[in-house]
Amino acid sequence: MDGGSLAGKKISDVGRLASIAGQVLEGIAYLHGRWAPHWDVKPSNILLAGHVAKIADFGASRYLRTIRDKSEFVDAVSYMSPERIEGESNVVVRDLYGFASDIWGFGMSLLEAYLGEYPIGGGGGADCSMLMAMICGPEPPEAPATAPAEFRDFISCCLRREPMARWSAVELLSHPFILHGKRV
Numbered sequence: 001m002d003g004g005s006l007a008g009k010k011i012s013d014v015g016r017l018a019s020i021a022g023q024v025l026e027g028i029a030y031l032h033g034r035w036a037p038h039w040d041v042k043p044s045n046i047l048l049a050g051h052v053a054k055i056a057d058f059g060a061s062r063y064l065r066t067i068r069d070k071s072e073f074v075d076a077v078s079y080m081s082p083e084r085i086e087g088e089s090n091v092v093v094r095d096l097y098g099f100a101s102d103i104w105g106f107g108m109s110l111l112e113a114y115l116g117e118y119p120i121g122g123g124g125g126a127d128c129s130m131l132m133a134m135i136c137g138p139e140p141p142e143a144p145a146t147a148p149a150e151f152r153d154f155i156s157c158c159l160r161r162e163p164m165a166r167w168s169a170v171e172l173l174s175h176p177f178i179l180h181g182k183r184v
Contacts, residue, residue: 003048005056006109010116014151018181020046021110021154022173023053028102029169031055037098041105042079043112077128078118079105082136083163100163103172107158111143114151150177 011017024046031038038045038055045057077085081104083097111119119141120134140159143152154177157167172178 003050005044006046006048006053006113007043009043009048009113011113012116014114014148014177015181017110017114017151018177019051020048020053020113021106022178022181024055024106025169025173025178027055028106029173032099032102032169038102038105039098040079041102041109043109046109077131077135078120079108080135081105081163082140082161085132085136097163099168100166103158103166103169104163107155108141110158111141111155114143114147150175150180153177 006020011020024041028038028041040057041055045055047054047056081097081101084101108119121131138161140161141155142159143155145152147155154172154175157172157175160166167175
């Protein structure tokens, strides 16, 4: 797509961000409705073209098996949810967590686009073990107090520490932040 991806972009226009978020959530809701988690929602997998946003790269399992160097591994871990990093051996629970994990990666991606930098550890640069410890910490990242209240609440619905407390894609589509963005 001609606009590239969300990676490296700073979008302070919350109306534009809400529009992007709504379109991506529609894609995530479609996948989840077919019992198919994406497993790799991150800024580089959100493609932009004008006012259109789409999810890309549905080959996460293949990608994660072919990681070539440490920087690729750190990028892969950066948007993983705490429960994926901590590991879950029960396959049924792991699949349910896949949906919540997509929402975590989506929330991290949106927060990064708003901030213009990775939201954990002062913008990145942490080594992999430090990054994993920060992601799994007791308090999830938050939007800054200077951000609009609807956006802050939306991000908190995406980045809850407990996976079953995170809103689903369908629930997030009815959040005021998304509904307001459709009117912009």
